[in-house]
Amino acid sequence: MKKMYMISIMVLLSFTTIAQIDATLLKRVTQDTVAMKLNMDAVYNRPFLTMAKIPVALGGYVEANWQHLGTDGISEGHQFQMRRLTLFVASSIYKRIKFLSEIEFEDGTKEINIEFASVDIEFHPLFNLRGGIVMNPIGSFNQNHDGPKWEFIDRPISATQMLPATWSNVGFGVFGKLYRKEWVYAYEMYLTNGFDDQIVSNEENKTFLPASKKNPDRFEESFNGVPLVTAKVALGKRQVGEVGVSYMGGVYNKFQDDGLVIDKKRRVHVFALDFSTTLPFLSTWLNAEAAWVKVDVPNTYSQHYGRNQMGAFVDLVQPVFKGTVFGFERSVLNVALRTEYVDWNKSRFEETGTHIREDVLAVVPGLSWRPTAQTVIRLNYRYQWQTDLFGNPASKTAGFQIGFSSYF
Amino acid sequence: MKRHAFLFSFGMVFIVFQACEHFEPVAPAENALLDGPVEGLSPAENIRFLKGDVAFNDDVFTASNGLGPLFVATTCGTCHPGDGKGHPFTTLTRFGQYDGTGNQYAHLGGPQLQHRALPGFAPEVLPDNVGFSKLTPPANTGLGFLDAVRDADIMAWADPNDNDGDGISGVPNWIVMKEYITARDGTIEHEGKYIGRFGKKAAAYDLHQQTAQAYNEDIGITSTYEPMDTHSGLLIDPEITDQTIHDVVFYLKTLKAPIPRAAHRDEIISGKAVFEQIGCAKCHRSEMKTGDSPIAAIANKTFHPYTDLLLHDMGADLDDGYTEGSATTSEWRTPALWGLGLSKFSQGGDYFLLHDGRAKSIDEAILWHGGEAANARAQYKSLTSTEKNKLIQFLESL
Numbered sequence: 001m002k003k004m005y006m007i008s009i010m011v012l013l014s015f016t017t018i019a020q021i022d023a024t025l026l027k028r029v030t031q032d033t034v035a036m037k038l039n040m041d042a043v044y045n046r047p048f049l050t051m052a053k054i055p056v057a058l059g060g061y062v063e064a065n066w067q068h069l070g071t072d073g074i075s076e077g078h079q080f081q082m083r084r085l086t087l088f089v090a091s092s093i094y095k096r097i098k099f100l101s102e103i104e105f106e107d108g109t110k111e112i113n114i115e116f117a118s119v120d121i122e123f124h125p126l127f128n129l130r131g132g133i134v135m136n137p138i139g140s141f142n143q144n145h146d147g148p149k150w151e152f153i154d155r156p157i158s159a160t161q162m163l164p165a166t167w168s169n170v171g172f173g174v175f176g177k178l179y180r181k182e183w184v185y186a187y188e189m190y191l192t193n194g195f196d197d198q199i200v201s202n203e204e205n206k207t208f209l210p211a212s213k214k215n216p217d218r219f220e221e222s223f224n225g226v227p228l229v230t231a232k233v234a235l236g237k238r239q240v241g242e243v244g245v246s247y248m249g250g251v252y253n254k255f256q257d258d259g260l261v262i263d264k265k266r267r268v269h270v271f272a273l274d275f276s277t278t279l280p281f282l283s284t285w286l287n288a289e290a291a292w293v294k295v296d297v298p299n300t301y302s303q304h305y306g307r308n309q310m311g312a313f314v315d316l317v318q319p320v321f322k323g324t325v326f327g328f329e330r331s332v333l334n335v336a337l338r339t340e341y342v343d344w345n346k347s348r349f350e351e352t353g354t355h356i357r358e359d360v361l362a363v364v365p366g367l368s369w370r371p372t373a374q375t376v377i378r379l380n381y382r383y384q385w386q387t388d389l390f391g392n393p394a395s396k397t398a399g400f401q402i403g404f405s406s407y408f
Numbered sequence: 409m410k411r412h413a414f415l416f417s418f419g420m421v422f423i424v425f426q427a428c429e430h431f432e433p434v435a436p437a438e439n440a441l442l443d444g445p446v447e448g449l450s451p452a453e454n455i456r457f458l459k460g461d462v463a464f465n466d467d468v469f470t471a472s473n474g475l476g477p478l479f480v481a482t483t484c485g486t487c488h489p490g491d492g493k494g495h496p497f498t499t500l501t502r503f504g505q506y507d508g509t510g511n512q513y514a515h516l517g518g519p520q521l522q523h524r525a526l527p528g529f530a531p532e533v534l535p536d537n538v539g540f541s542k543l544t545p546p547a548n549t550g551l552g553f554l555d556a557v558r559d560a561d562i563m564a565w566a567d568p569n570d571n572d573g574d575g576i577s578g579v580p581n582w583i584v585m586k587e588y589i590t591a592r593d594g595t596i597e598h599e600g601k602y603i604g605r606f607g608k609k610a611a612a613y614d615l616h617q618q619t620a621q622a623y624n625e626d627i628g629i630t631s632t633y634e635p636m637d638t639h640s641g642l643l644i645d646p647e648i649t650d651q652t653i654h655d656v657v658f659y660l661k662t663l664k665a666p667i668p669r670a671a672h673r674d675e676i677i678s679g680k681a682v683f684e685q686i687g688c689a690k691c692h693r694s695e696m697k698t699g700d701s702p703i704a705a706i707a708n709k710t711f712h713p714y715t716d717l718l719l720h721d722m723g724a725d726l727d728d729g730y731t732e733g734s735a736t737t738s739e740w741r742t743p744a745l746w747g748l749g750l751s752k753f754s755q756g757g758d759y760f761l762l763h764d765g766r767a768k769s770i771d772e773a774i775l776w777h778g779g780e781a782a783n784a785r786a787q788y789k790s791l792t793s794t795e796k797n798k799l800i801q802f803l804e805s806l
Contacts, residue, residue, distance in 0.1 A: 068425075068428040068429070068432075069432070070429065070432030070433060071433065072433055072434075072435055072436060073432075073433060073434050073435020073436070074435065075429065075432060197471075197527070200527075201470040201471050201472070201475075201526075202468070202470060203468045203470070204468070205468040205482055205483060205486075253527065262528050263527050263528045266527070298525075298527045300523075300524060300525050300529075300530070300531045301524060301525070301526070301527060302479075302481075302482055302524050303497060304482055304486070326414070349495075349496070349497050351495075351496035351497055351499065352495075352496050352497075354756065357756075367420070369417075379420060379424065381431065388489060389486075389489075389495075389497070390489060390495045390497070390754070390755065390756035391756045391757055392489060392490065392753055392754055392755075392756060392757070393753055396433035397433070398431060398432050398433050399428060399431065399432050400424045400428050400431065402421065402424060
């Protein structure tokens with residue numbers, strides 16, 4: 001009931017705001033997308049183009065690649081992939097009232113999603129209201145996922161397969177930042193629609209939070225009427241980095257229908273810790289995210305669907321050359337390494353007492369060349385070990401990927 | 409600088425395109441894997457094999473496509489990882505039948521316990537004081553060869569009255585054939601019953617019956633062949649197509665037979681000699697021949713499964729008090745030993761042997777043998793450790 005009061009108050013407050021034009025979006029702005037900002041700023045930390053005096057800014061990015069991967073001696077051969085085309089539309093509705101949207105076409109037109117479409121109203125730097133389709137601030141990748149910002153063609157497994165990035169829902173919330181000298185303190189909290197029971201009933205045959213994204217009704221109605229709570233606090237210091245702690249939780253199942261009780265309320269809890277920094281002297285960029293998922297799975301259901309999951313990735317990016325290449329005066333060549341791991345099921349078999357495995361480990365060394373900050377050309381080599389539920393010998397997948405990603 | 413950059417970039421791309429396959433994991437040796445098709449399938453048969461492979465290993469059942477509501481597993485492949493033996497996680501429990509008069513507990517969920525359930529449903533529990541057997545899912549490999557053995561050959565190996573006096577009296581399991589089954593050419597009928605050959609008690613006539621029943625009793629999926637919902641007991645619409653059943657049956661029929669490893673090594677040859685010398689081969693027949701088959705790749709082929717497809721009394725220690733067909737509660741169909749050495753690579757690195765997975769090693773499995781195998785067990789016990797080691801090496805090479 002308290003949550004409902006909060007939502008009502010937020011909605012009423014939004015009607016009292018007086019609109020003016022925010023002049024900043026009337027300029028042609030090209031932002032340095034590799035400069036460090038807090039992850040929560042990522043939705044605005046993008047290059048936009050404006051047209052004449054129209055208070056609307058446009059932008060987007062595109063990602064495409066070639067890959068040749070093989071698993072245990074069997075390869076699908078040469079694959080050319082159009083991973084995604086994303087369009088941004090931002091508008092300054094009035095002073096301190098902004099609108100921003102992000103529409104993504106994945107794998108051609110296989111998936112078309114509104115990833116972000118919200119109105120932000122600033123009452124005070126420490127108190128902003130955001131409503132619409134928002135990206136739940138769990139971890140860092142979900143907020144800061146634009147392809148051109150990353151040196152790797154594949155998105156992190158723990159962020160996209162265990163956590164459901166990109167994960168957006170309809171809802172409302174508040175956020176704010178406080179600057180004190182070189183420190184930045186930030187918070188976000190949202191109430192949104194949430195998960196459904198597909199997270200423990202899906203074609204992946206494991207607890208799989210992204211399965212809820214298949215629900216076509218989730219932008220129209222909540223699966224069970226209970227809001228998903230997502231909250232994050234972050235702390236940043238110039239020249240040091242950022243650390244964020246986030247939580248997302250709610251009821252995922254339909255516990256009553258048409259007034260009849262059909263199950264007890266079953267909850268999902270997600271905790272995430274993210275950290276990024278640039279090491280002094282070497283300018284090595286380190287970015288890491290770890291997350292833990294806890295799901296109330298019925299005891300009499302299949303142990304396939306894990307009650308506890310854990311995953312993490314660590315990216316290291318080392319610039320090795322800065323200068324003019326092919327006439328691009330400020331190009332940067334990086335070597336990079338990603339290590340990622342997900343344990344899909346951290347329980348033990350009831351029958352044997354042994355650990356349930358179902359995990360994946362991958363190492364991805366790579367090279368990236370940025371002719372400008374907004375464009376990256378990437379060469380990755382992925383080696384991945386995937387172990388089944390029982391811990392039988394891992395299947396090995398490896399191969400090269402070459403691709404680009406660029407804002408436009 | 410521009411030239412160097414161009415050469416570097418071009419060189420990298422050229423190397424990656426030309427040499428990419430050399431940086432990918434190599435395939436495991438063919439004899440290290442249980443899955444894969446039998447040699448000699450036609451392109452059309454390969455297509456059918458692949459369809460069955462997808463249905464068997466990739467189709468995941470959930471509440472939205474028919475799972476349960478009571479079940480044991482959510483896919484076929486869960487019980488048979490890599491087409492090998494199953495893990496205790498998917499051990500089946502069957503209960504409520506003591507003799508050939510049928511299951512006395514059908515009204516309480518017999519013959520198979522579905523001990524898992526969709527949220528909101530209560531799984532079955534074993535009735536008090538009922539006889540039951542726990543059954544580890546078997547490997548699937550080479551089943552098409554076993555399916556194509558002639559009934560007449562099986563009957564020729566039977567010795568119900570132990571006429572040769574060796575203490576071994578294999579008998580077929582005479583079962584009632586399901587109405588949807590088409591009998592093989594040359595099938596033998598005995599008082600309205602037929603020879604079963606699949607399952608731990610040989611209670612399934614062929615792979616069609618085995619597949620349709622497994623979908624129904626293991627996953628809770630109804631078909632036109634097995635239309636009864638295991639939860640409600642009602643006849644309901646099919647939750648899987650006939651075509652999918654046929655594809656899976658074809659897949660099972662055309663899985664290759666396990667390929668022995670290091671069969672030429674002296675220890676293996678010696679171990680095989682010990683195997684025959686102490687009488688193991690009297691039930692675990694090393695060689696069989698298939699009859700005619702519409703699948704040319706398995707027709708009229710000699711193969712080496714190490715079973716006789718017959719029931720044998722295995723003694724009191726392996727008598728669980730449950731049976732099917734005409735088998736007694738202490739009788740078990742001789743399990744095929746081919747692929748035995750690869751079992752632990754589908755069972756999570758450990759052995760779970762015998763019908764219920766109680767034996768954690770081959771040695772332990774042999775020592776559980778009794779009844780008709782008591783003499784062979786006694787001879788095994790009298791072997792030197794070197795001889796035992798060679799025997800076990802031979803069994804692991806299969």
